[in-house]
Amino acid sequence: MSGLRELGVDAELAVTFPHPFGFPADRVVRGRARLAYGASAPFTHDVLHFQSWSWLPRDLDVQLARALRRTVVINFHGDDCRLYTLTRALFPRQAQVGDGRGDAAVRRRLGRLGRIAHAAIVKDLELATYVYPFFERVFLVASPVQAHLLEQPAPLRDAARPVVLHAPSDPRYKGTRAIERAIESVQKVAQLEFRLISGVTHGRLQEELRAADIVVDQLDAVATGVFALEAMAAGKPVLAEYDPSILPPFQRDVPIVRVSPQTLADRLAELVSDVDRRRELGAAGRRYVERVHGPTRVARAALRVYDGARGAPAGLYEATAEGVAPLEPDLLRLEGFALPAR
Structure with missing residues (x-):
């Protein structure tokens, strides 16, 4: 948030519970407040940048945002999109502990969000491998370090x-x-x-x-x-x-x-x-x-994603403060998927 605000963007960070390591947020909303916030946010924000999950059951807030012609991107960070049956085959060093018992639920959620969100954001090519088959556009963006x-x-x-x-x-x-x-x-x-x-x-x-x-x-x-x-x-x-x-x-x-x-x-x-x-x-x-990874530089990259999330051709991209560049899907290890790559 600090990077976006430094660039003059009116932005807020809302979460459903305080971060376990004490990272600050603008709003902590739970229970009915979460439902109320999820229902109102598409009316009050031009861009909705979700972290892993949406606010409302059945992603109704994402659907509402799309109906209102808002820009919607979903940021994934790790086990929120990781499919461990594939991880064991494609990235075995990453699969020392996790198992595939939750893979079916992760696939369903990726499929559902991929159909209604404009784009996904991830930090590396391992995570891009999991989300690329489900989202029309996938952007690789650096993780920010707090200012x-x-x-x-x-x-x-x-x-x-x-x-x-x-x-x-x-x-x-x-x-x-x-x-x-x-x-x-x-x-x-x-x-x-x-x-x-x-x-x-x-x-x-x-x-x-x-x-x-x-x-x-x-x-x-x-x-x-x-x-x-x-x-x-x-x-x-x-x-x-x-x-x-x-x-x-x-x-x-x-x-x-x-x-x-x-x-x-x-x-x-x-x-x-x-x-x-x-x-x-x-x-x-x-x-x-x-x-x-400076916050302002990552914020500039995020703004470039927001600009391209709706209109860029389908594909895989790298977004930095300098611009957005297409990447070859061959960088990904898609051979392990049991569904078509697109």
Whole structure:
């Protein structure tokens, strides 16, 4: 929201419950208030940018918005669109925990929303693979970093015993046990302090991040996570598992040290012993986040999506602050779908 408002857009963020990590919202509406808001929003807003779900049963608010000729886009973030039977076949590193029991419901919801919304927004090519068969237009847009996280990077210390931080939102999905094993291996040959933080407020997490020297974000993943972006915004070197072929073009030069469960200990030991390399990665990460994930730049990309969501030809697109560019559907792994690709 801060990026849109900085560009002069009259925008509000409404949610059905407070964010578990304490992220702010303009409105928190529940129960009857949610129904009332969902029924009125199509009359009072030109663009409805939904996050994963709509407000009303049977997506009546989305249907109403279309009837009123409003622009409607749906933003998906992960398990809200992930089809685990396909994930296991196409992206096995991402499927270490989830199963396909909810796939039928996800398919029905994607099909229903895809028929009435103008476009979908996702952050990477894995998620685009799931939504592209259902939506006429799919836009890849960078995840924004909150503006206050870019105010001043935390200084990197010349610590002989660096602090290594891992802060999983859910340890089951972030490869936490394998990360702990790698840490234990490195501690046998090098001095470091390991901090494992989970289930805390976003403010507390930022305090821990500022005190860290190295961040291990996640394993068992094919794309980069939000916490990795926040760590880079703070000027910290980051290690994480990801698949470069899954990243959209605007993210291909992300300066995250790519690791796997087999290589994490070695790459971490190298950073623990190399202060100059930590500084180099920290500075590169900060520059990258400012250039790609800054809130105003992401807001400009969102405005370009809103402009093209209704009139652009059907297809897959990359949207950045500079413009919208078509992408070849061949970038996606659509061979696993049991329905036609369009």
